[in-house]
Amino acid sequence: MHELSICQAMLTQVEEIAQREHASQVTRILIRIGPLSGVVPELLQQAFTIARAGSVAANAELETELQSIRVRCQQCGAECDAETNRLICCECGDFRTQLISGDELLLARVELTREPEEEGTGKD
Amino acid sequence: MCDTCGCNITDGNRHLIEEGGKHAHTDDGSVAVEVLQSLLSANDHQAAHNREHFDRHQLLAINLMSSPGSGKTRLLETTLDTIKKRYRMGVIEGDLETENDAQRIRQKGVEAVQITTGTACHLDAHLIHHALHQMNLDELDILFIENVGNLVCPASFDLGQHLNITLLSVTEGDDKPAKYPVIFRAADHVLITKSDLLAVLDDFNTEKAEQAVRHLAVEAPVTLISAKNGEGFETWLTWLDEQVQKQAERRAKGETTNPKLQTEGIHMHAHDTR
Numbered sequence: 498m499h500e501l502s503i504c505q506a507m508l509t510q511v512e513e514i515a516q517r518e519h520a521s522q523v524t525r526i527l528i529r530i531g532p533l534s535g536v537v538p539e540l541l542q543q544a545f546t547i548a549r550a551g552s553v554a555a556n557a558e559l560e561t562e563l564q565s566i567r568v569r570c571q572q573c574g575a576e577c578d579a580e581t582n583r584l585i586c587c588e589c590g591d592f593r594t595q596l597i598s599g600d601e602l603l604l605a606r607v608e609l610t611r612e613p614e615e616e617g618t619g620k621d
Numbered sequence: 622m623c624d625t626c627g628c629n630i631t632d633g634n635r636h637l638i639e640e641g642g643k644h645a646h647t648d649d650g651s652v653a654v655e656v657l658q659s660l661l662s663a664n665d666h667q668a669a670h671n672r673e674h675f676d677r678h679q680l681l682a683i684n685l686m687s688s689p690g691s692g693k694t695r696l697l698e699t700t701l702d703t704i705k706k707r708y709r710m711g712v713i714e715g716d717l718e719t720e721n722d723a724q725r726i727r728q729k730g731v732e733a734v735q736i737t738t739g740t741a742c743h744l745d746a747h748l749i750h751h752a753l754h755q756m757n758l759d760e761l762d763i764l765f766i767e768n769v770g771n772l773v774c775p776a777s778f779d780l781g782q783h784l785n786i787t788l789l790s791v792t793e794g795d796d797k798p799a800k801y802p803v804i805f806r807a808a809d810h811v812l813i814t815k816s817d818l819l820a821v822l823d824d825f826n827t828e829k830a831e832q833a834v835r836h837l838a839v840e841a842p843v844t845l846i847s848a849k850n851g852e853g854f855e856t857w858l859t860w861l862d863e864q865v866q867k868q869a870e871r872r873a874k875g876e877t878t879n880p881k882l883q884t885e886g887i888h889m890h891a892h893d894t895r
Contacts, residue, residue, distance in 0.1 A: 499774035535777040535803035582799040584838040592835040
């Protein structure tokens with residue numbers, strides 16, 4: 498259950514962004530997760546409902562974009578979809594492939610509401 | 622180019638999105654800030670700092686990961702006994718509770734710092750940094766970090782180590798790499814431990830276990846090893862010698878190396894989607 502640690506780290510980043518943007522409230526957080534990141538989106542959602550309390554994201558929704566697993570064969574160059582425990586080349590069967598997608602653990606986007614007096618000013 | 626997932630953000634245009642938000646308004650008038658950074662960037666930052674420490678002190682840092690009871694401490698005990706005349710070594714021990722493992726290491730005459738995580742199921746870069754303050758890194762050639770026994774969570778946290786070792790004991794079953802792909806994919810060397818028990822465990826197929834590792838696109842060596850009868854130690858220690866040598870060569874050129882996973886993938890995706 499390392500999802501709570503990861504969730505808290507995410508909220509720290511979100512708090513920093515909200516402060517920099519003079520936001521009063523964060524409405525939505527978008528993250529991108531690959532199955533090979535080792536993080537379970539459902540558990541992260543559960544952790545989020547606990548961790549967000551009292552933060553600037555207390556009313557925010559957390560949205561997860563699950564990334565697909567893709568590999569590129571270092572022998573024949575083919576690109577294939579793959580399974581978490583089967584990352585071999587779908588064309589030549591060689592195991593020496595490189596992961597090109599599927600282990601992401603990214604904060605992609607934060608949507609927030611500005612404090613009224615800061616609206617439209619952009620910079621201080 | 623795409624304005625929804627952030628794949629068009631580069632270092633050159635990031636400020637347009639972050640300042641003022643004029644390229645990043647949603648339909649309802651709230652502001653959307655594209656970020657595209659690792660959820661673990663604070664940990665990664667600390668890990669990079671730890672790695673700089675290790676490199677500055679010319680030492681090689683190795684992270685050992687496995688499920689509880691697969692023989693990490695036992696492997697270390699025999700390893701330390703065999704090569705402590707050749708290398709100056711230190712150990713950081715991670716456990717939920719007790720000082721037991723650190724005491725076992727100290728009995729070998731080797732410095733050990735115990736981190737007790739309480740309920741936390743993994744070590745992170747900040748915990749390692751605290752432990753480093755209790756060690757004299759100038760007096761070390763190799764630092765072993767024995768992670769919390771857990772085949773899941775430790776794989777997601779960079780500690781600043783140069784290399785990962787993933788252990789699998791023969792009592793756990795040969796399909797573990799297929800069941801826990803993330804941690805085996807991170808391995809720079811897979812050690813199949815307790816090989817002396819194979820004589821009484823006819824249902825563990827070593828070839829099948831290695832094949833499961835290869836299916837994860839892992840080229841790292843897979844070594845059958847027993848701390849009890851010494852099988853595989855020559856291979857393991859020769860590999861260790863090579864890694865110490867490689868670290869010295871990297872340091873001579875001012876270079877370092879990351880463990881196999883972590884941020885490497887993220888940087889690669891950023892390039893690919895640009």
